[in-house]
Amino acid sequence: MSELLSSLLQDARIWQGHKQGKTTQPAESTGYQVLDNQLGGLGWPRGALSECLLDTCGIGELHLVLPLMQRVSQEGKTIFWLNPPHTPYAPALAREGVSLDHLVMINTRDQDDFLWTLENCLRSPVTGLVLAWPGRLAGRDIRRLQLASEAGGNVCVLFRSRREVDQNSPAALRLELVPGEHQDLQVNIIKRRGSWPGQRCSLALGHRADRAIKESSQVVQGPWAGASR
Amino acid sequence: MLWLYLHFPHLLLDHIRRHQTSTGALAIVDGAGHFVVQACPTARDLGIETGMRLKTALGLAPDLNIMRADPKQEAWLLEDQARWLYHYAAHITLAPPDGIWAEVSSLQKLYGGLPAIWQTVEQALTERQLTAWVAIGHTPSAAQLLAHTGKGECTADKGHILNAVGKLPLLTAGFDKKSCTRLQRLGLSTLGEVFALPAAELARRLSPELLAIVQKIQGTRADPKAPWQPPHTFRQRADFLQEVEHSQGLLFSLQRILAELEEDLCWRQQDTDTLRLILQHRHEEPTRLRVRTTGPEHRAEVFLKLIQLKLDQQPLRSPVTGLILAVKRFTGREAPIGQDLLGETQDLNEAWHTLISRLQARLGEQALKQLAPREDHRPECAWSASDVRKPGKSPKGVSGQLPHRPLWLLKGPRPLLQTPVAWHSGPERISGGWWDGQRVHRDYYIAQLPGGELAWVFRDVQDGWFIHGWFG
Numbered sequence: 001m002s003e004l005l006s007s008l009l010q011d012a013r014i015w016q017g018h019k020q021g022k023t024t025q026p027a028e029s030t031g032y033q034v035l036d037n038q039l040g041g042l043g044w045p046r047g048a049l050s051e052c053l054l055d056t057c058g059i060g061e062l063h064l065v066l067p068l069m070q071r072v073s074q075e076g077k078t079i080f081w082l083n084p085p086h087t088p089y090a091p092a093l094a095r096e097g098v099s100l101d102h103l104v105m106i107n108t109r110d111q112d113d114f115l116w117t118l119e120n121c122l123r124s125p126v127t128g129l130v131l132a133w134p135g136r137l138a139g140r141d142i143r144r145l146q147l148a149s150e151a152g153g154n155v156c157v158l159f160r161s162r163r164e165v166d167q168n169s170p171a172a173l174r175l176e177l178v179p180g181e182h183q184d185l186q187v188n189i190i191k192r193r194g195s196w197p198g199q200r201c202s203l204a205l206g207h208r209a210d211r212a213i214k215e216s217s218q219v220v221q222g223p224w225a226g227a228s229r
Numbered sequence: 230m231l232w233l234y235l236h237f238p239h240l241l242l243d244h245i246r247r248h249q250t251s252t253g254a255l256a257i258v259d260g261a262g263h264f265v266v267q268a269c270p271t272a273r274d275l276g277i278e279t280g281m282r283l284k285t286a287l288g289l290a291p292d293l294n295i296m297r298a299d300p301k302q303e304a305w306l307l308e309d310q311a312r313w314l315y316h317y318a319a320h321i322t323l324a325p326p327d328g329i330w331a332e333v334s335s336l337q338k339l340y341g342g343l344p345a346i347w348q349t350v351e352q353a354l355t356e357r358q359l360t361a362w363v364a365i366g367h368t369p370s371a372a373q374l375l376a377h378t379g380k381g382e383c384t385a386d387k388g389h390i391l392n393a394v395g396k397l398p399l400l401t402a403g404f405d406k407k408s409c410t411r412l413q414r415l416g417l418s419t420l421g422e423v424f425a426l427p428a429a430e431l432a433r434r435l436s437p438e439l440l441a442i443v444q445k446i447q448g449t450r451a452d453p454k455a456p457w458q459p460p461h462t463f464r465q466r467a468d469f470l471q472e473v474e475h476s477q478g479l480l481f482s483l484q485r486i487l488a489e490l491e492e493d494l495c496w497r498q499q500d501t502d503t504l505r506l507i508l509q510h511r512h513e514e515p516t517r518l519r520v521r522t523t524g525p526e527h528r529a530e531v532f533l534k535l536i537q538l539k540l541d542q543q544p545l546r547s548p549v550t551g552l553i554l555a556v557k558r559f560t561g562r563e564a565p566i567g568q569d570l571l572g573e574t575q576d577l578n579e580a581w582h583t584l585i586s587r588l589q590a591r592l593g594e595q596a597l598k599q600l601a602p603r604e605d606h607r608p609e610c611a612w613s614a615s616d617v618r619k620p621g622k623s624p625k626g627v628s629g630q631l632p633h634r635p636l637w638l639l640k641g642p643r644p645l646l647q648t649p650v651a652w653h654s655g656p657e658r659i660s661g662g663w664w665d666g667q668r669v670h671r672d673y674y675i676a677q678l679p680g681g682e683l684a685w686v687f688r689d690v691q692d693g694w695f696i697h698g699w700f701g
Contacts, residue, residue: 058682058699062636078581085637089698090600090612092634104617105598106588113592124584126577179681183653208683208700209653209675 025172025193028155031067035187038199039173044068045193047153048172049146053162053190057085059179060205064187065157066096068129072155073099077128080121081105083114085133102128115141122148122156130156139168146170165190183209231334231343231385233350234372235314236362237327238379239267240306243359245296248467248482255294255470258283266298294470300326305466313357315459316496317349322369322454328376330369330454334385347383366390368448374420377401387448394446395421402446408439420446463493463501463556472511472548476540479508479552483536486554487529499559500525504532506539509551516546521594522586525560531583538590578619585617602631606661607669608638608697632657635685635698642695645686649676653683675700 027042036043044050054061072079079102081088094100108114114134121130122145137160149156158171165176174191185203192199237243241257246269254272256265265286268277275290287293303326311321311329320332333346340346347363354361364381366372371394375381378397384390397420399412412435417423423431423443432440444450467482494500502525508516520535589597598614605611611634633654655674662669671687678684685698 056680056682057637057701058635058678058684060683060701062701066636086699087612087638087640088600089608089634089636089638091602091631092636093600094602095631095634096636100600100602103600104585105600105614106592107596107598108592109596117588117592120584120587124580126581126584183677183683209677 026153028068028071030064031071032064032203034201034203035064038187038189038201039192040195044155044157045172046155047150048193049142049149049156049158049170050173050175051158051160051164051169051171052175052177053160053165054177055162059177060183060185060203060208061159061177063205063208064177064185064203065129065131066098068155069093070097072128073102075128077102078126079103079129079131080127082118082121082130082132083107083134084131111135115144118145118156119148122152122154124152127152127154130154131159132156133159139170143170146172182206230332230367232366232369232372233318233331233333233346234324234364234366234369234376234381235310235329235331235350235354236364236373236376236379237307237310238360238362239269240310240327240359241296241298241303242267242269244306245468245470247358247485248469253292253294253470254290255296256283256286257296257298259298260300262297296468296470302466302468303327305464308460309465310359311457312459312493313353314350315457317346317353319456320454321457323457324373328373330372332454333365343385344383366394368446369452369454370442370446371448374401374403374446391424391447392421395419395424399423402442404439404442408435411435461559463490464553465489465555466551466553468551469549472550474545474548476537476545479540479549480533480537482552483554484529484533487532487536490532490554490556491527491529494527494559497559498562500527500562501556501559502526503556503558504536505555505557506536507553507555508545508549509553510547511550513547516543518543521589522582525562526582526586527562531586535586535590538587542591542593581619589617606659607667608634608659609669610662610667612638635683636701637699639697639699642687642697645684645694645696647679649684649686650679651677653677656688659687673697 025042025048026046027039027044028046029043030036030039052061052064069079081103084105088103088105090100093103106117108117118130118132118134121127137158145156162176169191171191172193174189176188176190178186178188180186180202183206185205186200187203188198188200190197239257242255245255254275254277255269256272256277257267258264259266263283265277265279265281265283268279272286272290272293277286277289277293283295307323307325307327307329311323314329314331315321318331318333318336320335322330324330333343336346337343340349343365347365350363362376362379362381364372364375365383365385366375367387367390371390372381374394374397375390378401380393382389382393399409399418399420402420404412412423424447428440428444431443441450445452465486467486469482473479502522504520506518506520508518510516518539520532520539522531522535526532585597594616597617599617601613601615603611603613653675656672658672660670670690673685673687676684676686683700684696685700686694686696688694
């Protein structure tokens with residue numbers, strides 16, 4: 001009995017407020033040292049769901065998973081994009097070094113198909129990473145996905161709306177993504193296994209805008225001054 | 230030479246009963262629907278006999294299941310039997326409508342004697358729940374005659390066989406009616422008595438054709454049989470007495486057919502990736518389904534799962550009276566590679582095919598896409614989506630030459646409604662498409678919107694501003 005308890009405590013599967021044990025759950029580095037540090041030196045948990053909560057696209061949410069995508073596709077594992085809100089742009093992905101051969105985009109008609117597909121992808125040994133845009137999800141659906149994820153041992157990132165921040169979720173990791181001032185991405189950790197929430201960090205993603213910020217004064221300042229004409 | 234003849238007295242009946250779980254009385258009636266042609270044992274116990282009027286039969290057994298005989302279907306069925314028999318014998322000839330010859334003297338060494346061949350065939354018949362009367366003869370005709378009486382024996386002795394044939398009554402020999410009557414008037418009643426007549430006299434007094442038949446039975450005249458070739462396709466059908474209303478009801482028959490397909494593929498050492506399933510309805514056009522696996526496959530359970538998914542997706546339009554499973558595409562089998570001796574490493578290649586097939590079966594083939602860049606200056610034309618294929622091992626080293634582009638492309642340009650707070654890059658002029666009528670003339674900028682998102686915006690010739698992508 002005590003053996004069982006100690007193993008539970010050791011894996012940080014029981015949350016202890018006073019003692020923050022290092023979890024031994026398998027994980028994949030995010031590729032951003034700052035974020036890895038905040039995530040207990042581990043990164044994206046494997047065999048568990050991760051949630052990213054954000055308001056709009058285009059704040060650097062794909063760059064957050066890009067290092068992992070590069071690594072997974074080079075390992076020859078398949079990356080599934082499930083119901084992406086826009087078209088993942090192939091030339092940009094190729095430029096970033098993501099092997100497009102290992103990328104499969106799936107669009108489903110309804111929620112039933114979506115859950116079924118996601119579950120199947122998660123359970124398969126060929127899957128390396130699943131990126132999914134689920135829309136609204138019921139609590140028991142997330143629970144089901146969490147179980148499928150545990151069976152498969154893959155990384156699964158769900159992109160959901162920031163409105164769901166207050167909703168309770170069985171996902172192992174929940175991140176709130178907020179755009180910063182200078183094209184950086186503020187990451188607030190809402191939930192993490194075996195730790196207190198509330199850590200935050202900022203990832204500099206200025207390279208998304210092609211040129212360094214200091215050059216921006218050289219750019220024509222837009223036609224907005226005379227837009228009233 | 231020795232010939233084995235299989236006579237199937239009620240092939241259609243056997244075929245239908247194989248695909249039925251319930252065993253009620255069953256009778257096959259002729260095309261016009263007046264007479265009983267074949268009756269199953271249950272029906273025979275109720276007093277129904279072949280040749281009986283259908284009305285009488287229905288009087289004896291009011292809940293008799295009736296099936297109409299169809300010559301085309303019988304031909305199909307006979308071909309089916311030839312296909313499995315071909316696994317055991319090389320030289321096969323069909324004897325429509327209900328018999329098959331197999332040349333067995335060349336097989337004796339392989340099987341270790343005639344009794345072993347006999348046993349193999351009997352066993353195969355039992356496995357398939359078929360009723361067949363088997364006989365061996367030194368000529369094709371002799372074997373056929375003996376099989377029709379149902380008294381075939383496992384013997385290679387020519388004298389014994391001729392003796393057995395000689396005891397058969399004249400009517401079974403297949404002479405024309407006129408000759409039969411004449412022979413009977415001569416006081417002959419068995420074949421043996423006809424054999425005893427001098428050949429020349431027989432030809433002169435009766436007819437040369439009759440002599441030919443007699444000599445073919447005796448073996449003094451050549452009776453060549455052209456060997457049958459197995460078709461390069463697989464086709465099996467099941468017919469239902471009661472219409473099947475739910476797809477669950479089809480699974481029992483499908484399981485059997487798929488098991489046969491697996492055996493067939495195993496025997497051919499081939500795989501397939503396309504199954505065609507045709508569901509027949511009473512009043513409507515048949516439903517045609519195409520079940521595709523992503524990779525070569527031969528296992529029945531995989532096919533069954535895919536078909537189940539397909540049927541779940543597409544509910545039956547109307548009750549099904551019969552189904553046909555056909556396979557036309559065959560591919561050679563590849564030796565499995567990458568599996569270690571103990572089978573501990575999972576075969577990822579196979580797992581990939583299984584997953585993709587499952588997804589495609591449920592979602593449809595268009596739901597799964599793979600992306601690739603395309604050489605075009607226009608952003609909307611610079612990518613393409615194609616069907617999923619197994620990743621090859623040829624990474625293309627183009628990443629260096631590609632221009633800076635956003636990770637998200639909108640499905641179509643969207644009007645820019647907010648004033649950007651910062652401009653980061655641009656303009657990049659993209660002009661092209663004059664060659665195919667989809668002209669594009671735009672200046673692209675990277676701009677930050679008030680919400681914090683980084684957008685790829687452009688201004689077109691009319692000074693309109695649009696968002697075309699997000700730097701996700």
